[in-house]
Amino acid sequence: MEQPRRDLPERTFEFACRVVLLCQALDKGNGVSRTLANQLLRSGTSIGANVEEGQAGQSRADFVSKYSIACKEARETNYWLRLLAASDIVKEPKLKDLIEESNQLIAILTTIIKKTKQKI
Numbered sequence: 001m002e003q004p005r006r007d008l009p010e011r012t013f014e015f016a017c018r019v020v021l022l023c024q025a026l027d028k029g030n031g032v033s034r035t036l037a038n039q040l041l042r043s044g045t046s047i048g049a050n051v052e053e054g055q056a057g058q059s060r061a062d063f064v065s066k067y068s069i070a071c072k073e074a075r076e077t078n079y080w081l082r083l084l085a086a087s088d089i090v091k092e093p094k095l096k097d098l099i100e101e102s103n104q105l106i107a108i109l110t111t112i113i114k115k116t117k118q119k120i
Contacts, residue, residue: 008108009055012048012070015101019044019077022098026089033089036080043076047105060120064113071109078102 019040026037047070054066081099085092 008112009048009051012051012105015098015105016045016048018098018101022090026084029089036084036089040077040080040084043073043080046070046073047077051109060116064116064120067109067113067116071106071113074102074105074109078106 023037023041023044026033026040029037050066050070050073054063054070057063057066078099081095081102084090085095085099
């Protein structure tokens with residue numbers, strides 16, 4: 001079933017909200033869970049923040065810079081999600097949708113960056 005098309009700032013905001021909820025649950029756990037939750041929270045919410053900043057970029061180069069940071073943060077977020085699953089802190093099926101969404105965000109951001117760089 002195909003999902004309705006959403007703009008990237010909205011999509012990254014919704015992703016950040018989901019990450020916040022996951023981190024709230026992880027924060028109730030032991031030291032390792034809490035530490036990983038902090039890492040995930042920083043990177044997972046940074047994606048949307050950088051996309052929002054990029055929307056107000058002063059130049060194409062500024063736009064590319066902010067979107068490049070967002071892409072790096074998406075990659076880091078994907079790493080933390082995979083680590084949570086691999087270490088069995090959170091069962092993989094519960095993370096499957098977030099991992100897939102992070103992969104899609106990486107692909108979208110990479111495409112936008114490449115296309116924008118071609119125009120510079």
